[in-house]
Amino acid sequence: MEGALTARDRVGIQDFVLLDETTETAFLSNLKKRFCKDLIYTYIGTLLVSVNPYKQLDIYNKKQMAIYMGVNFFELPPHIYALADNAYHTMLTEFNNHFILISGESGAGKTEASKKILQYYAVSCPSTTLLNTVRDKMLMSNPVLEAFGNAKTLKNDNSSRFGKYMDIQFDSQGDAVGGHILNYLLEKSRVVHQNHGERNFHIFYQLVEGGEDNLLQQMGLERGYQHYSYLTQGQCATVSSINDKNDWKSVKNALQVIDIDEITSNHLFGIIAIVLHLGNIHFDSDNKGHALLNNNAELHWVSNLLGVDAYTLQEGLTFKKIDAHKDQVLSPFTLDHAVYVRDALAKAMYGQTFTWLVNKINDSMENKDSSRKTVIGLLDIYGFEVFYVNSFEQFCINYCNEKLQQLFIQLTLQAEQEEYEAENIEWEPVQFFNNKIICDLVEERHTGIISILDEECLRPGDATDLTFLERLQEKMGSHPHFVTHKLADKMTRKTLERGDFRLLHYAGEVTYCVVGFLDKNNDLLYRNIKDLMCQSKNAIVKECFSTMDPDNRRRPETVATQFKSSLLKLTEILMAKEAWYIRCLKSNESKQPGQFDEALIRHQVKYLGLMEHLRVRRTGFAYRRKYEDFLKRYKPLCPATWPHWRGDPADGVELLAQHLGYLPFEYKMGRTKIFIRHPRTLYATEDAYEKCKHELATKLQAKYKGYRTKGEFKKQKEAATKIETCWRGAQARKEREKREWAVKVIRKFIKGYMTRGQAKVTDNSEYLAFVKQSYLNRLKDNLPKTVLDKTTWLSPPAVLTEASEILRKLHYRLMVRKYVKGITPQKKAQLQLKVLTSSIFKGKKDSYPQSVAQPFMDTRISENDINARVIQMIRHEHIKYSVPIIKYDRNGFKPRPRQLILTQTAAYVIEKAKIKQRVLYTALKGISVSNLTDGMIIFHVTCEDSKQKVCRYTADIWGCQNCLFLYKYGTECLLIV
Numbered sequence: 001m002e003g004a005l006t007a008r009d010r011v012g013i014q015d016f017v018l019l020d021e022t023t024e025t026a027f028l029s030n031l032k033k034r035f036c037k038d039l040i041y042t043y044i045g046t047l048l049v050s051v052n053p054y055k056q057l058d059i060y061n062k063k064q065m066a067i068y069m070g071v072n073f074f075e076l077p078p079h080i081y082a083l084a085d086n087a088y089h090t091m092l093t094e095f096n097n098h099f100i101l102i103s104g105e106s107g108a109g110k111t112e113a114s115k116k117i118l119q120y121y122a123v124s125c126p127s128t129t130l131l132n133t134v135r136d137k138m139l140m141s142n143p144v145l146e147a148f149g150n151a152k153t154l155k156n157d158n159s160s161r162f163g164k165y166m167d168i169q170f171d172s173q174g175d176a177v178g179g180h181i182l183n184y185l186l187e188k189s190r191v192v193h194q195n196h197g198e199r200n201f202h203i204f205y206q207l208v209e210g211g212e213d214n215l216l217q218q219m220g221l222e223r224g225y226q227h228y229s230y231l232t233q234g235q236c237a238t239v240s241s242i243n244d245k246n247d248w249k250s251v252k253n254a255l256q257v258i259d260i261d262e263i264t265s266n267h268l269f270g271i272i273a274i275v276l277h278l279g280n281i282h283f284d285s286d287n288k289g290h291a292l293l294n295n296n297a298e299l300h301w302v303s304n305l306l307g308v309d310a311y312t313l314q315e316g317l318t319f320k321k322i323d324a325h326k327d328q329v330l331s332p333f334t335l336d337h338a339v340y341v342r343d344a345l346a347k348a349m350y351g352q353t354f355t356w357l358v359n360k361i362n363d364s365m366e367n368k369d370s371s372r373k374t375v376i377g378l379l380d381i382y383g384f385e386v387f388y389v390n391s392f393e394q395f396c397i398n399y400c401n402e403k404l405q406q407l408f409i410q411l412t413l414q415a416e417q418e419e420y421e422a423e424n425i426e427w428e429p430v431q432f433f434n435n436k437i438i439c440d441l442v443e444e445r446h447t448g449i450i451s452i453l454d455e456e457c458l459r460p461g462d463a464t465d466l467t468f469l470e471r472l473q474e475k476m477g478s479h480p481h482f483v484t485h486k487l488a489d490k491m492t493r494k495t496l497e498r499g500d501f502r503l504l505h506y507a508g509e510v511t512y513c514v515v516g517f518l519d520k521n522n523d524l525l526y527r528n529i530k531d532l533m534c535q536s537k538n539a540i541v542k543e544c545f546s547t548m549d550p551d552n553r554r555r556p557e558t559v560a561t562q563f564k565s566s567l568l569k570l571t572e573i574l575m576a577k578e579a580w581y582i583r584c585l586k587s588n589e590s591k592q593p594g595q596f597d598e599a600l601i602r603h604q605v606k607y608l609g610l611m612e613h614l615r616v617r618r619t620g621f622a623y624r625r626k627y628e629d630f631l632k633r634y635k636p637l638c639p640a641t642w643p644h645w646r647g648d649p650a651d652g653v654e655l656l657a658q659h660l661g662y663l664p665f666e667y668k669m670g671r672t673k674i675f676i677r678h679p680r681t682l683y684a685t686e687d688a689y690e691k692c693k694h695e696l697a698t699k700l701q702a703k704y705k706g707y708r709t710k711g712e713f714k715k716q717k718e719a720a721t722k723i724e725t726c727w728r729g730a731q732a733r734k735e736r737e738k739r740e741w742a743v744k745v746i747r748k749f750i751k752g753y754m755t756r757g758q759a760k761v762t763d764n765s766e767y768l769a770f771v772k773q774s775y776l777n778r779l780k781d782n783l784p785k786t787v788l789d790k791t792t793w794l795s796p797p798a799v800l801t802e803a804s805e806i807l808r809k810l811h812y813r814l815m816v817r818k819y820v821k822g823i824t825p826q827k828k829a830q831l832q833l834k835v836l837t838s839s840i841f842k843g844k845k846d847s848y849p850q851s852v853a854q855p856f857m858d859t860r861i862s863e864n865d866i867n868a869r870v871i872q873m874i875r876h877e878h879i880k881y882s883v884p885i886i887k888y889d890r891n892g893f894k895p896r897p898r899q900l901i902l903t904q905t906a907a908y909v910i911e912k913a914k915i916k917q918r919v920l921y922t923a924l925k926g927i928s929v930s931n932l933t934d935g936m937i938i939f940h941v942t943c944e945d946s947k948q949k950v951c952r953y954t955a956d957i958w959g960c961q962n963c964l965f966l967y968k969y970g971t972e973c974l975l976i977v
Ligand SMILES: Nc1ncnc2c1ncn2[C@@H]1O[C@H](COP(=O)(O)OP(=O)(O)OP(=O)(O)O)[C@@H](O)[C@H]1O
Pocket: 052, 053, 054, 055, 056, 057, 104, 105, 106, 107, 108, 109, 110, 111, 112, 113, 155, 156, 157, 158, 159, 160, 161, 381, 382, 383, 384, 584
């Protein structure tokens, strides 16, 4: 695609600066050559000349946009995208404000150009969801403003009938973050009157053609423009290039995007309906010539839609209220006057609504972030107009174009030449027509046309359009750019009516008809009507009329003066920004594609000052910069100036230029600036800078990374040291605490030791506890292992003497118990025998000691011995083990085995033993020892003895004649049955 485009673009010369000759013929021939090949754009340096092709060209798609993004001006064929992109990038690099002045006559393609630029920014700028919303609002403001502010004229089917200056705000990243629109002088007269072949504003037709049935019904409207007198005066409501039905849908959709909700939209369309109904209100006159309303239905709809009293409205349309002292007098209007008031109301309502709409759009596009932004302004203002009949509106529009041409001259031709002079640059002056003389003719205080018009509007007495003309003639007299029928020579007079005046504009002659000048300039609305509108239920009408002129008593500024002031402000806004120019040329009057009307284009080339601009560009310099700025930007390109140039900036720049290989004719050194002749030289420098920037960036990046890593390392080291210090501190504190604790413990220990003999007090309690614990611990490991070991028991500290003794006893008991438990019945029997023997023989028999170690093989104990021993044993208090014995129940002698601890029941046992003893002595017939090793001693008792209760009783139990007393031993228990 790019290749194809470049190939096509080899036709003609892309930049007029490179033309061999700077004649008008050569210029037009190049323009035509390119136009015939659909190459509608050509440069004059950085100025873009655009010729309206009147056909859709395939050069505005996203692919094309991508090709032009971030590419230097002259690297690609001329295009509006190239200009938009360069303005954008210059704004970003220099961080300053810019504006793109789009000029040309009506129908030359200004609005289209501004739309293309907006679309380009919408696609090329970085986007986020939020930014997309802003972007959509900016884009969608166009169809809304076009619907309400554009109309079909003889020159253009979509002619802007208002001036528009739109600021696109960018943040430092280059994101489009907001927008603001300034609107200038809407051609309100079109609401009530259209010339033949022209239409009212598009929105009226869109509503009656595309509006939904119920909406139309609600507003009392009928489908079709033919029902409305405000829409039929031009007799050309249907236009082939306009599709009102589709446009209606787009507008409704766009209103939503710009945050206008359904209720507000209905109020907005309600106003359109009110205007249409107003247009259908007709008046008759009574026999006194006073106006009478003859169409109550329309009045009803107007009052209904406005939400005001119908009678008051009727009164306002047919009477003037005059304050006479404290009373109010109603003065009836003539028929013409009533029509005038009706139209004035319709115009005011539409005009105010348009301003409201612009404000609403501004609200929705507003960026509330207060950070600094740069802007690119787009100025799309109505182009120079010459109609068959030109009125006050054309006068204002053409005055506006004069001002813009003046600005162009000031910023390009004049300023440029003055600068060369000031900078001492050799220069061959280029002659150009300075239109300041015409601007002065229109706007000069006291003597300008606007001042005279205002005077006529404001002076008391019967001022009329004709008296205004007379005053003009008086004051302007011999001005070379002003002619009237009276002042003209014979030849010219033929072309002028008596009520006309002619201005020789920079773009050509325009004859203005003075009729309506005073009324349009006054733009008055009677107070009673205004007050009534303030009471309207339609929120927009109410808001608009309430804020109209807050100071009700002061006469508002005239329309022309307001317009003059707003243009002055606009000039100031533009002068503070860097300018980019698009000069639009109309290719033919009949809006036909492929037609290159040479005469028409020659005329435009002439009045737009393109030849002069070309000459200045060719002999002049494309680029200039202050030495300091130039050096600041490009110093990295030369080792001598990088990184710092300490000497005179001019010398630094000279060195830089030489290092970059600038040829002597390519640049000039001025007093404070360097002037570079061709953009190519600058772009080559810029490319070298970009390349160098990358290298520098890599170096910087490396340095920065190193610096950051170092910093990071330093930080880490510092952190480590800190942590270490903290940790050490914590450790030291811990150590100190430990030591303190140890000291305390030792101190306590010593104190405890010193007072160990005393009763337990605070000072020795811990020590004693320690001593106890350590004694018990030691004791635990050093307990005597055998029952016979009587020496091993550790000697206790004083505090534990008693406890130690108890423990010792317990331990021995436990050992004894264990020992006893571990004794086999045989061994037990042996032992018992041994014990018995010991009690019998110890100390009595010489051989006794030797017998102790000898196990008994049989018993040689006499029955009496045993008997006596048993009794002794029973009596023995040291039997400490539980013994199951028979307890004799006194009531019935029922045996009941009972577990008794003998130590606790010694008395009882003894008592029983006595009984037994008695039994034994009386009933015992003999004792025998079992031959078996069952450890049984058998007591033989006679059972016949009836007195022997025990025996009898035992016999009951055993069921035998011979009662058995079984005395079982050999276990730890003693059993008596
Ligand atoms: N680049 C273009 N490509 C195709 N058609 C174009 C182009 N520029 C303009 N036109 C056609 O010319 C018509 C008039 O253009 P535009 O409305 O931009 O003129 P204008 O200079 O803004 O006029 P006015 O001053 O009356 O508003 C457009 O409706 C469109 O049909």
